[in-house]
Amino acid sequence: MATSRLTLPWVREFIDGAGPRYLQIVAMIEEAVRAGGLRPGERLPPQRELAGRLGVDLTTVTRAYTEARHRGLIDAMTGRGSFIAARPEASAFLLDLSMNIPPPPKGVRLAEKLESGLAEVLRRSDVDLLMSYHIGAGSLADRSAGGLWLAPLLGSVDPQRVIISPGAQPALAALLGLLARPGEAVVTDRLVYPGLRTAARQRELTLLAAAGDAEGMLPEALDATLAASGARLVYLTPTIQNPTTATLSAARREALAEIVRRRDAQIIEDDPYARLAGDAPPPLAALAPERTYHVATLSKTLTPGLRTAFVVAPSARHGEALVAMLRGMVLMPSPLLTALAVHWIRLGVAEELLEGVRREAAERQRAAAEILPISGRAHPNGLHVWLPLPSHWDRHRLIEAARQEGLGVTPSDAFCIEGRAPDAVRLSLGGIPDRARLVTALRKLADILEGGHVADPLVV
Numbered sequence: 001m002a003t004s005r006l007t008l009p010w011v012r013e014f015i016d017g018a019g020p021r022y023l024q025i026v027a028m029i030e031e032a033v034r035a036g037g038l039r040p041g042e043r044l045p046p047q048r049e050l051a052g053r054l055g056v057d058l059t060t061v062t063r064a065y066t067e068a069r070h071r072g073l074i075d076a077m078t079g080r081g082s083f084i085a086a087r088p089e090a091s092a093f094l095l096d097l098s099m100n101i102p103p104p105p106k107g108v109r110l111a112e113k114l115e116s117g118l119a120e121v122l123r124r125s126d127v128d129l130l131m132s133y134h135i136g137a138g139s140l141a142d143r144s145a146g147g148l149w150l151a152p153l154l155g156s157v158d159p160q161r162v163i164i165s166p167g168a169q170p171a172l173a174a175l176l177g178l179l180a181r182p183g184e185a186v187v188t189d190r191l192v193y194p195g196l197r198t199a200a201r202q203r204e205l206t207l208l209a210a211a212g213d214a215e216g217m218l219p220e221a222l223d224a225t226l227a228a229s230g231a232r233l234v235y236l237t238p239t240i241q242n243p244t245t246a247t248l249s250a251a252r253r254e255a256l257a258e259i260v261r262r263r264d265a266q267i268i269e270d271d272p273y274a275r276l277a278g279d280a281p282p283p284l285a286a287l288a289p290e291r292t293y294h295v296a297t298l299s300k301t302l303t304p305g306l307r308t309a310f311v312v313a314p315s316a317r318h319g320e321a322l323v324a325m326l327r328g329m330v331l332m333p334s335p336l337l338t339a340l341a342v343h344w345i346r347l348g349v350a351e352e353l354l355e356g357v358r359r360e361a362a363e364r365q366r367a368a369a370e371i372l373p374i375s376g377r378a379h380p381n382g383l384h385v386w387l388p389l390p391s392h393w394d395r396h397r398l399i400e401a402a403r404q405e406g407l408g409v410t411p412s413d414a415f416c417i418e419g420r421a422p423d424a425v426r427l428s429l430g431g432i433p434d435r436a437r438l439v440t441a442l443r444k445l446a447d448i449l450e451g452g453h454v455a456d457p458l459v460v
Helices: 021-035 047-054 058-070 110-124 140-154 168-179 194-202 219-229 250-262 316-330 335-347 349-371 395-404 435-451
Strands: 074-077 081-084 162-165 185-188 206-209 233-236 266-270 292-297 309-312 384-388 424-428
Touching (some): 021 194, 021 395, 058 074, 058 081, 110 335, 140 162, 140 292, 140 309, 140 335, 162 168, 162 316, 168 266, 168 292, 168 309, 168 316, 194 206, 206 219, 219 250, 233 250, 250 266, 335 349, 349 435, 395 424, 395 435
Parallel strands (some): 185 206, 185 233, 266 292
Antiparallel strands (some): 074 081, 162 309, 384 424
16 A cells, blocks of 8 residues: 555655656655654665655666665665665765754854863762753753843743753654644644654644744734634744744734734744844743743754753743653753853853854855845844745756755755745755855855756756
């Protein structure tokens, strides 16, 4: 029996004019790997089964799997099948515009900060205790530091409401498990952070899109979607939304919060970029604190290596329930990394790093605006650009043309939860450490865009 789309969410329909079908299958795998929908070690369906699902002959799928192996995407194990490679292809791009991480902070010697920070943490701490299990929401000192970091957004925060999580993704998965039962729906934007799609699929939840405009989700659309679906959970990224870069105005946030309150729903506010933006209106957690879980990771403002995020729950009681869910998934954050993050926040190093990232991100946004031949959407301090393509460009052909030039970019398919994905790509500006190499990558992409087409890869 053919595998259903529900069990293969990374599979999409073929697109006329987007190149040979075997290469479109490879592109599906590439996109899913970049978006996190397919992870290292995950088994791909048998070739005959996938051929039946896609309505193509076995030779087409065999050719696709062979090409995927040549690109380092998958490993084949005799008698066991094909698996996503431990070192996926995305890391092999010479110039990677697909990884949405902060650039190295301008004017800050990060290696020296790490060395001195870790030395100070070890000097002040009991190493045996630091290397032991720390089960719970975090120490009161850790949680107070989280409140201090979020004070520019939320004002004074009761530390009892703050939970330490090893990054935002476990927190999002835990919140979905806590706030929704399998089979229920979560209302969000049509284009949304891929990590939410992965977590929702794992929890057997349905994502419903509420219509939006250039600013983000429309209040009347949220109201109608909640009423029609009976959903009681809303997911929003209100500042520099990923991927569209939309930022909700203060008035829009107030209107959305009021609808959620009236419909007796709850909000997961994934807000990784608010401190980076520097000009964001008050978060939804400040407008509807009794029903909002605010998630703020340091991965997008300082460095992913800290693996530290702060979650502000509506109350200490709500926080305890979240801690229990997190414990069953990841047990605990790394005490050493948490201690380093807290030390940097207390000492002011985190603010110094944040300002360095913000300066560098602004320089990179200016470079992108000057080099790219078509206008994208971006925030002046943001990490990415949302680039709608002109009518003569198809996103899948662009991805293939970019790949031939050693460029990694992320197509809209990685973010779309409903309907046909738009012809657009996300360009992440922080993944290439050296700014000069980023400029090279942007110029290569500009040349491709101005060229208008890519030759059929079968022509040699």
